[in-house]
Amino acid sequence: MQITVIGAGNMGCLYGSNLARIGEQVTMIDIWEEHVNQMRAKGLEMDGLHGKFIASVTATTDPTLAPKADIALICVNSYSTRDAAHAAKILLKDSGCAVTLQNGLGNVEILTEVLGPERVMAGLTFHSAELAGPGKVIHTNHGPTYLGELDRSRSPRLAVLNDLMERACMEPVLVEDIIATMWGKFVHNCGINAVCAITGLRPGHIQEVPEVDEFQTRIIHEALALVKAKGITLPEANPLETIKAYCAKKFHKVSMVQHLERGRLTEIDSLNGYIVRESKKLGLPCPYNESLTSLIKGLQYKPRIVTSHA
Numbered sequence: 001m002q003i004t005v006i007g008a009g010n011m012g013c014l015y016g017s018n019l020a021r022i023g024e025q026v027t028m029i030d031i032w033e034e035h036v037n038q039m040r041a042k043g044l045e046m047d048g049l050h051g052k053f054i055a056s057v058t059a060t061t062d063p064t065l066a067p068k069a070d071i072a073l074i075c076v077n078s079y080s081t082r083d084a085a086h087a088a089k090i091l092l093k094d095s096g097c098a099v100t101l102q103n104g105l106g107n108v109e110i111l112t113e114v115l116g117p118e119r120v121m122a123g124l125t126f127h128s129a130e131l132a133g134p135g136k137v138i139h140t141n142h143g144p145t146y147l148g149e150l151d152r153s154r155s156p157r158l159a160v161l162n163d164l165m166e167r168a169c170m171e172p173v174l175v176e177d178i179i180a181t182m183w184g185k186f187v188h189n190c191g192i193n194a195v196c197a198i199t200g201l202r203p204g205h206i207q208e209v210p211e212v213d214e215f216q217t218r219i220i221h222e223a224l225a226l227v228k229a230k231g232i233t234l235p236e237a238n239p240l241e242t243i244k245a246y247c248a249k250k251f252h253k254v255s256m257v258q259h260l261e262r263g264r265l266t267e268i269d270s271l272n273g274y275i276v277r278e279s280k281k282l283g284l285p286c287p288y289n290e291s292l293t294s295l296i297k298g299l300q301y302k303p304r305i306v307t308s309h310a
Helices: 010-023 032-043 076-089 107-115 157-166 180-201 203-207 208-227 241-249 255-261 272-281 287-308
Strands: 002-006 027-028 044-048 053-055 058-060 069-074 092-101 118-127 128-133 134-141 145-151 173-176
Touching: 002 076, 010 044, 010 053, 010 134, 010 255, 027 241, 032 058, 032 134, 053 118, 053 287, 058 157, 058 180, 069 076, 069 134, 076 107, 076 173, 092 107, 092 128, 118 157, 118 180, 128 255, 134 287, 145 157, 145 180, 157 173, 180 203, 180 241, 180 255, 180 287, 203 241, 208 241, 208 287, 255 287, 272 287
Parallel strands: 002 027, 002 069, 027 058, 044 134, 069 092, 092 118, 145 173
Antiparallel strands: 044 053, 118 145, 128 134
């Protein structure tokens, strides 16, 4: 099967390398030329929880040069989703489909607008990885990969995708209502990523600082108020308790921290910023998420100030 990964960052590399490891034909697409050139010359080097190996992949910066794909895994940051959707439109076979594994909300809507709902499947991941350098990624945290059809069907292509992820040891879980599951992951990310990014703490350290622990609680309460107002039923009976229990056991470097360290834009607008926009539409107060969003935007602007005045 021909699989193309659009967005060869930490998560794209994690999934791409493990799918290549089981013998699938994998093409990595990314705008970082040094990274692409390294993968071309020496393969994609993987380390961490799945052990150390080098995956043989095709890599390019130009989607028009990629072979036609059966599956396009969309792993870009949310602000690049529309570009990724148009790339997928170019490189997918007529029978192919795009699968989002992105954080945040709004990505499915953009993909279905560009590709049509019949060509889109949705997923989300609780794996974590760290891009250690050009052509090198470290698997830092394992967890399920939730997958589902937008129309809630158990289609043949969903079964194929499940088999691929199972053989690649990416722990697939098929769910009927993938959108509700994505909202659950959204609340999870909103309660962790930006809090870690603004404080420099790992998830497991949040509860060790009472003030930060309480701050996280208020962030989550505002997210859950939005969920309730929209009439969404989350998979977890007690999301706050679930997130707190998760944090207590995890000490990996979350993706938003990695983005800031590399001087890149974060996904704050599709996470806590989304809570702010949607809550204001409904007249819901969200001072904690609004403040957190503003501070993250200040942090992600800082590297640009340093660069422009260097």
